[in-house]
Amino acid sequence: MPLPVVAEQDFEREVLRSELPVFVDFYADWCAPCKTVGPEVEALANELKGKAKFVKVDIDRSRRVATSLRIQSVPTFMVFQKGRPVAADQGVLRRAQLRELIEPFLPRAEGAIRTAELARGMQIGQVVPVDTRDPAPFTRAHIPGAVNLPLAEIEGRLAELHMLAGEPVLYCRSGDQSKDLADRLAQAGVPVTFLEGGFLAWEADGLPIERPD
Secondary structure: OOOOEOOHHHHHHHHHOOOOOEEEEEEOOOOHHHHHHHHHHHHHHHHOEOOEEEEEEEOOOOHHHHHHOOOOOOOEEEEEEOOEEEEEEEOOOOHHHHHHHHHHHOOOOOOEEOHHHHHHHHHOOOEEEEEOOOHHHHHHOEOOOOEEOOHHHHOOOHHHHHOOOOEEEEEOOOOHHHHHHHHHHHHOOOOOEEEOOHHHHHHHOOOOOEOOO
């Protein structure tokens, strides 16, 4: 679905006053690279629907905005949060690169961490991924070093979570079930971290996966 184009007179209302973080695609009709990267931006907008706002600004029709933000070339991408620009990049970027721009500013559920944070924590031995899927999918593919504790068993095996070599980070296939479990445990006075987006997010970000030989 095409992104809405924000006119110069609406920039303050639509971008600077937005409660959600805003990803702005600065483009021009004559710009071939803008057309190339367009589908990637639209796909990311669909992926992050409800978490961030995505709009386009035509630099030829919004010259004052482009000049004040020092847009030197197109496509240029900027993320705005609470009325100010907080990240920017330019050129034909892949979806993962576009996502990296806005990722730090997305709202997140309490107890959630993202794939890059889990990867960093694993590198320094601070966290241990806990795969809450059934044994069969875990055996086929999992995050390296993960411990398998199926979802239905975890609440009866909480002592095992606290005996791990680092802070446990729960993950399931898409993140929804581990989030629900983390919510239940938090209400019971046992806060635990979970991976936002689950194994699918880890895989989509191209991070290492352990598979049997």
